[in-house]
Amino acid sequence: MDVxxxxxxxxxGRKDAASFLENYLVGRYELRRKLSASASTDAVEPNTFVLNVRAPWxxxxxxxxxGLAEELKAKGHPVAFYDAWANxxxxxPIVGFIAEISQSFLSKTPSLAPAEKILDEALAVGKKMIKPVGKILAGALAKHLAGLSLDDLRALLEDGDVGRLHAGEFDGEGLLAKVGDVALKQHLNQKEQIVLFHQKMGRFVSTLEGQEDVRLPIFIIVDELDRCRPSYAIELLEAIKHLFGVPGIYFVVATNLTQLGHSVGAVYGEKFDAERYLKRFFDQEYALPDPPRNDFIAFLIExxxxxxHAANISVPYFPAHYGQTLPQHLxxxxxxxxxxxxxRDQLQVAATLDAVMVSWPDGERIHFLLLAFLVSLQHVSTASFDRLDATGNVAQVMDGVPDYRNASLVLRGPSSRGDTFRVDRARSYPLVEVIQTYLSGGKMDIRELSEESSPEGLNVVYGELQRDLPNSYNPNGPMPTPPVLKYFARVRHAGQLH
Known part of the structure; x- marks a missing residue:
């Protein structure tokens, strides 16, 4: 059977990062468990933990x-995976959260029956904290004050299952006092339910600790939090920290905290320090390491x-020098x-490239090196992109780009013949010269392209442009010219997508 x-x-290279986190989190739990066993209860902090895994979208x-969840499951750890965006x-937030935990941990395995019974009891307590009565009363009061009739308000309260009240009691101060009493009762009941929930979840963890095929801690992994509504994200974090902050349960929450902070700040105002506020929900942060540049490019291409998968991509290069490198990657x-x-720039450039190529005319060759250059130039500087469109002078617009001269492309250079063999030599050409050849050739018609004699290996660019043109044409009519100058308009349109 395949594993x-x-x-x-x-x-x-995410496997290495997952291995480190697995060893760190399990090691952290074991160390604190040993310290708790040999010290007084107050001497060691509770063995709970909430880790924020940070990385851009x-x-x-x-x-x-x-991958981390699968690794932890394979080692015997109970794991729940919660997609916050999907819920x-x-x-x-507690609704979907409890449902996911129930589905993940209630395996109906006979040996785990005692623990699962306790978990059932704990989750039943948790469900009682969904849609508190105080929220229903507050909503009803708001509607009444907005002009709702007393009979309608009484009906609302009855529908909310908070008891039957007489219309005569709905004077202003009496109503506020009634709402205040119920809200206070609800608050105290909530505190009692949280304590009970903690107790039952603690018993659940302790029961699992006695099972040979189960390893602690329990892991609850939360993904896509930064894509959620700010109010939903904050309420879920509050539930994680206060409701599920039980020794033996570790949380791993993936979110771009800066991005989520912007979303929260947009709701609560610019002066609200959202990122600092959000950090209080986490015990520690782990920034996913940046992958090597070439690995990330291969990832983006996939x-x-x-x-x-475009079949009509064309890139001039010398295969004998680059080996099996994919033209797009090169x-x-x-x-x-x-x-x-x-x-991050590469990600955005790749997204724009994809948009241009999806809308590409059928059957037309894609000069991918030129296209990638133009998309990147527009991404870096729209003004430089527009200037290149107007002047066609590549070196001029690249003057403001640091170290661009280091980028070069190896093409087949001049050949030499011996008595019985031919030797192909490689020659390096600055990237800007190759791009300039594309743009210069794009202004030529088929006759000019066929007559053009460029320095050595750059002839291949003119050859590619010539193959773009139809095999037959009217010699007495206008000469067809390559379509590469249309690239500017296509890139400009795709750049409007955000």
Whole structure:
């Protein structure tokens, strides 16, 4: 029987990061468990933990968390995986959260029956904290004050199952006092329910500790939190910290805290320090390491199908020098080096490239090196992109780009003949010269292209442009010219997508 390997599609080296976190989290739990056993109760902090795994969108957080979950399960740890974004439609985060925990941990395994019975009891307590009565009363009061009739308000309260009240009691102060009494009662009841929930979850953890085939801690992994509504995200974090903060339960929460902070700040105002507020929910943070540049490029090419699978891509290069390198990968690497693109920049450039190529005319060749260059230039500087469109002078617009001269492409250079053999030599050409050849050739018609004599290996570019043109044409009519100058308009349109 084949053993499932969650890392078969690992393109960013996430397995090593998962191994480190697994060893760290389990080691942390074991150390504190031993310290608790040999010290007084107050001497050691509670063995609970909430870890925030940070990385920007598109950097493989979900893939990483799913792989980590599989590794932990394989070692015998109970694991629940909660997709917060998939449950964001709910008004109360506890609803989906409890449902996922129930589904993950209630395996109906006979040997775990005692523990599962206790978990059932704990989750039943947790369900009582969904849609508190105080919230219903507050909503009813707001509607009454907005002009709702007393009979309608009484009906609302009855529908909310908070008892039957007489219309005569709905004078202003009496109503507020009634609401205040019920809210206070609800608050005290909530505190009692939380204590009871903690006790039952603690018994659940203790019962599991006695099982030979179960290892602690329990892990609850939360993904996609930064895509949720700010109110939902905060309520879920509060539930994690206060309701499920039980010794023996470790949380791993993936979120781009900066991005989530922006969303929360937009709701609560610019002066609200959202990121600092959010950090109080976490005991520690782990930043997913940046993958090597070439690994990330390969990941992006696979991520965007138009880049990976376009059949009519053309890139000039000398295969004998680059070996089996994929043309798209080579071109993307050269352009990234020229513009010193960050990983985040590469992600955004890849998304725009994909958009351009998805809308590409059928049957037309894609000069991918030129296209990647133009998309990157527009990403770095729209003004430089527009200037290149107007002037066609590549060297001029690249003057403001640091170290662009280091980017070069190896093409087949001049050949020499011996008595019985021919030797092909490689020659390096600056990237800007190759791009300039594309743009210059794009202004030529088929006759000019066929007559053009460029320095050595750059002839291959003119040859590619010539193959773009129809095999037959009217010699007495206008000469067809290559379509590469249309690239500017296509890139400009795709750049409007956000």
């Amino acid at each position: 499932y390997n969650p890392w078969l599609q690992d393109r960013l 598109g950097f493989g957080k979900s893939f990483f968390l799913k 964001d439609f709910s008004d109360d 991520k965007y199908p138009a880049i990976a 071109a993307f690497s050269l352009v990234s080096e020229a513009f010193k693109l960050s990983l």
